[in-house]
Amino acid sequence: MTGTDRSPMPGGATPGGTVAGVTTLRSGDALAGAAPVVRRVGDTGAHWRRRIAYAVMIAYGILMFVPFAWSVITSFKTQADSVNLSVIPQPVTTEGWTYLFERLDPSLLRLFANSFGIALTVTLSNLVLASLAGYAFARLRFPGREALFLIVLATLMIPDQLRLVPVYLLLNLIGLTRGPLEYLGVVLVMAVMGTNVFLMRQYFLSIPRDIEEAARIDGAGFFTTFWRVMLPLATPALSAVAILQFQGTWNAFFWPLVLLERQYFTIPIALTFFRTEFQTNWPPLMAMVVLATIPILILYVFFQRYFVEGIAASGVKG
Amino acid sequence: MTIASARDRRVSTGIGQRSEALAAYAFIAIPMLLFLVLNIGSILYALFISVFQWNIRSGAGAFIGIANYQNVFKDPIFIRAIQNSVYYAIVWVPLTMAVGLFLAVLVNQKLRGRTFFRAAFYFPAIASSAAVTVLWIFLAQPDGLFNGIRGALGLNPIFQLFGFAPNQNWIGDSHTALNSVILLNAWTTSGTFMLFYLASLQTIPGEVYEAAAIDGAGSWQMFWRITFPLLKPGHYFVATVAVIGALQLFDQARIAGGTTGDPANALMSVVLYLYNLAFFKFDFDRAAAVGLILFAIILTLTLIQRRLFGSAPSW
Known part of the structure; x- marks a missing residue:
């Protein structure tokens, strides 16, 4: 959504979803079934409807594609040429790209390292913490379980911005707003997301009880049951959490902006470097847009299923 | 056993x-x-x-009760920020929901290549908001691609009717800045709402449509009489998520409008206002008050929506 770190999954903000939501993670193409198309015999209108549908989809698809294509084209233009509407740069130049590699402060490599480091750490910590908590809330019985889970759900309603001042003061108090420890501050704020706990819990609820009961009877402790038996069964949910969290953190703007100093900045924040009051250096900026998008595009091409089904899982309960 | x-x-x-x-x-x-x-x-x-006087340098000061809240409401820029955020929510939420629902119905049909189109429509939603915003600024500048294409297509006379110059500066002009950001976010987020609606569409059993088809209902009727009402839990869910998101508008406003929401505060959102108070004026006390006001608004709206739509069965 518009202002959150976790744009694709604001939908997690839903107390008590159904198990059905997460079971879609398991089926190969959960969204494919049951399309409400009823074909009637001798219906020539259906033929036209189909053509119109394709025309609209292709037109809208172009609308999705053109801006990104234009950023690639512009990145190979000169600053003077960047405002021309020619599809082929005249001349073709890699100036914009060399600018990125040579003139950025902090360097491009540093920016990428910052982004990757934070995104990987946050993803790992969410995998560990959300699966632990999700399992406990789904399967273990303990006093206060319902109340504590309600707190997890309540966190989904709290806007990040409300937390800005208190979180900043708190991190400042424990010394995480100075030097390289700022990384830790950002990681801590995003270390475990309510959406992920919710997603993992729903998935664990959908796994039949008999499997872990068998392990328990064999004398396995709670942690062994979780680690050896349940976690491997939850691979689809773990994949969804990993991919969505990596993407969300890679794109995160708000917390890195407010908690990091310049040398620790991430790629999205570096995108604000190129604009001055009087002029914007478009070709390197567009090259930067391309670079910021490529990791997500690669992730999307390979793991599209998890993106789509993870989102569907958070939305289907509605 | x-x-x-x-x-x-x-x-x-x-x-x-x-x-x-x-x-x-x-x-x-x-x-x-x-x-x-x-x-x-x-x-x-x-x-x-x-409820205290609290500044980044001095730390906690005197207890001043609700003075911070009162002061915030006396600030015309805060009022402007509220107006902008409310306007943004009122226009952006229905627009994006409508586009999302339209796309969902479109790609829910049994058409070849629909998986590809779904993926394509969703992509802008997962790209970085910062990247997409600077890209949009580039396209919407006076000599940008958008003005170029409408000129080439001969659409300028139509735009002229609405008072837009051929080289309209969409984000730099205070009259069009907020609407431009609305369009940008509708473009990116409609893909997410499409997926939410798709999931909701799957919950409608196919037999309902078969029965309607036997009764001779056309597809337009089927949509409005069956699909749309049966999607009620979906509408509720998407609307709630959308309103919460809309009131938290920040990234796009900050990137397109700088810290002051330029031009002329046209892009000053409530969150941008809060951010400004905390990190440029160092008024932590008032910033905290704004955060709580925002939270109260979000909570109230969520409860109203819940009342309006009735609670979804699984809640």
């Missing part, structure tokens, strides 16, 4: 219960600590800060 009885036995022994509870607390200890401190604790801390 042996398994069932084994479970019963475990439940009945106090020791088993206690060790299970201890294990559970160990499992949730770190996540709950983070949630309690960084979320619940934050709200309480914000409440505390907001």
Whole structure:
């Protein structure tokens, strides 16, 4: 959504979803079934409807594609040429790209390292913490379980911005707003997301009880049951959490902006470097847009299923 | 069954219960600590800060009750920020929901290549908001692609009717800046709403449509008489998520409008206002107050929506 770190999954903000939501993670193409198309015999209108549908989809698809294509084209233009509407740069130049590699402060490599480091750490910590908590809330019985889970759900309603001042003061108090420890501050704020706990819990609820009961009877402790038996069964949910969290953190703007100093900045924040009051250096900026998008595009091409089904899982309960 | 009885036995022994509870607390200890401190604790801390004079340098000062809240409402820029955020929500939410629903119905048909189109429509939603915003600024500048294409297509006379110059500066002009950001976010987020609606569409059993088809209902009728009403839980869910998101508008406003929401505060959102107070004016007390006001608004709207739509069955 518009202002959150976790744009694709604001939908997690839903107390008590159904198990059905997460079971879609398991089926190969959960969204494919049951399309409400009823074909009637001798219906020539259906033929036209189909053509119109394709025309609209292709037109809208172009609308999705053109801006990104234009950023690639512009990145190979000169600053003077960047405002021309020619599809082929005249001349073709890699100036914009060399600018990125040579003139950025902090360097491009540093920016990428910052982004990757934070995104990987946050993803790992969410995998560990959300699966632990999700399992406990789904399967273990303990006093206060319902109340504590309600707190997890309540966190989904709290806007990040409300937390800005208190979180900043708190991190400042424990010394995480100075030097390289700022990384830790950002990681801590995003270390475990309510959406992920919710997603993992729903998935664990959908796994039949008999499997872990068998392990328990064999004398396995709670942690062994979780680690050896349940976690491997939850691979689809773990994949969804990993991919969505990596993407969300890679794109995160708000917390890195407010908690990091310049040398620790991430790629999205570096995108604000190129604009001055009087002029914007478009070709390197567009090259930067391309670079910021490529990791997500690669992730999307390979793991599209998890993106789509993870989102569907958070939305289907509605 | 042996398994069932084994479970019963475990439940009945106090020791088993206690060790299970201890294990559970160990499992949730770190996540709950983070949630309690960084979320619940934050709200309480914000409440505390907001009733004191509190500055980044001086720290906690005198107790001043609700003065911070009163001062915030006396600031015309805050009023402007509220107006902008409300306008944004009122226009953006229905627009994006409508586009999302339209796309969902479109790609829910049994058409070849629909998986590809779904993926394509969703892509802008997962790209970085910062990247997409600077890209949009580039396209919407006076000599940008958007003005170029409408000129080439001969559409300028139509735009002229609405008072837009051929080289309209969409984001730099205070009259069009907010609407441009609305369009940008409709473009990116409609893909997410499409997926939410798709999931909701799957819950409608196919027999309903078969029955309607036998009764001779056309597809337009079917949509408005069957699909649309049956999607009610979906509407509720998407609307709630959308309103919460809309009121948190920040990234795009900050990137397109700088810290002051230029031009002429046209892009000043409530969150941008809060950010400004905290990090440029160092008024932590008032910033905390604004955060709580925002939270109160979000909470109230969510409850109203819930009332309006009725609660979804699974809540």
